[in-house]
Amino acid sequence: MLAVITGASSGLGVVFARKLAARGYDLLLIARREDRLQSIAREIAEQYHARAEILVADLTDDATLAAVAARIRDAADLGLLVNNAGFGTLGYFFDADPDVQAKMHRLHVLATMRLSHAALANLVPRAMAGSGIINVSSVAAFAPSPQSVSYGATKTWMNRFTEGLAIELAVKSSPVTVQALCPGFILTEFHDAAGLDRSVIPASLWMTADFVVEESLRSFDRRSLFVVPGWRYKLLVWMLRLLPGGLIRWGSIRAAQRYKRPKG
Numbered sequence: 001m002l003a004v005i006t007g008a009s010s011g012l013g014v015v016f017a018r019k020l021a022a023r024g025y026d027l028l029l030i031a032r033r034e035d036r037l038q039s040i041a042r043e044i045a046e047q048y049h050a051r052a053e054i055l056v057a058d059l060t061d062d063a064t065l066a067a068v069a070a071r072i073r074d075a076a077d078l079g080l081l082v083n084n085a086g087f088g089t090l091g092y093f094f095d096a097d098p099d100v101q102a103k104m105h106r107l108h109v110l111a112t113m114r115l116s117h118a119a120l121a122n123l124v125p126r127a128m129a130g131s132g133i134i135n136v137s138s139v140a141a142f143a144p145s146p147q148s149v150s151y152g153a154t155k156t157w158m159n160r161f162t163e164g165l166a167i168e169l170a171v172k173s174s175p176v177t178v179q180a181l182c183p184g185f186i187l188t189e190f191h192d193a194a195g196l197d198r199s200v201i202p203a204s205l206w207m208t209a210d211f212v213v214e215e216s217l218r219s220f221d222r223r224s225l226f227v228v229p230g231w232r233y234k235l236l237v238w239m240l241r242l243l244p245g246g247l248i249r250w251g252s253i254r255a256a257q258r259y260k261r262p263k264g
């Protein structure tokens, strides 16, 4: 069975690749950095004896995205799609480069929508138990995210989109599973790219990519829709669901005022 992983050149994507190869999947690894993809594919082939193909693609490019979608729709052995590619930015939306914000929407929203459509067009008629899609969202989906507005908004979209798909699949009694994975802070390259100073985040809030992916795959087997790894974040999401919106907005303003961006 084939697992397609976007954003497979670092962080969560690499760990998904290792763990899915260990579960017996062949892999299609997608990202922009060819050298990284090649070295991960080599590692997968050597250590897990799985077939690991790479596809160098910028998923914010329309033509490239259409080609990747066609590849997923036509893969006869498709079992799993992990929509994992993503990035964050830090700073007020009105100060941000709108082209970068548009790219984020393209990657988190349009690419997820297109590739999910291609995967479901393939998987639903085959009605294979254990097949499906993991959409890598974020705990940021559950609350407003000042200085990271597009990020929070696109991840909120991802949660609602995945929930809608789950309902449609249930209506059709389809065995195909969809998951919105909603982690908090994970030790990956994500924060370097976003320019976030890791030292301002309490140590207890950091998780490893290994822990997060293990939780995701274990929950996928149980067909859980929303997966929030770690008890601290489970508690946070539970509270956010109970608290009035006004109080959450007040807390968000205070937290954003306390955060000082690193110099340089």
Ligand SMILES: NC(=O)c1ccc[n+]([C@@H]2O[C@H](COP(=O)([O-])OP(=O)(O)OC[C@H]3O[C@@H](n4cnc5c(N)ncnc54)[C@H](OP(=O)(O)O)[C@@H]3O)[C@@H](O)[C@H]2O)c1
Binding pocket: 006, 007, 008, 009, 010, 011, 012, 013, 030, 031, 032, 033, 034, 036, 057, 058, 059, 060, 084, 085, 086, 087, 088, 107, 136, 137, 138, 139, 182, 183, 184, 185, 186, 187, 188, 189, 190, 191, 193
């Ligand atoms: N780290 C966290 O704290 C955290 C928390 C919650 C959710 N997440 C989510 O987890 C997912 C994975 O992030 P990560 O933490 O593993 O960060 P990461 O190490 O920076 O990985 C991001 C991946 O996305 C790929 N990517 C970025 N832009 C792309 C594009 N235009 N086309 C194709 N691939 C692209 C990158 O590959 P190339 O640069 O080679 O293209 C890389 O493989 C993201 O969706 C992120 O929002 C992360």
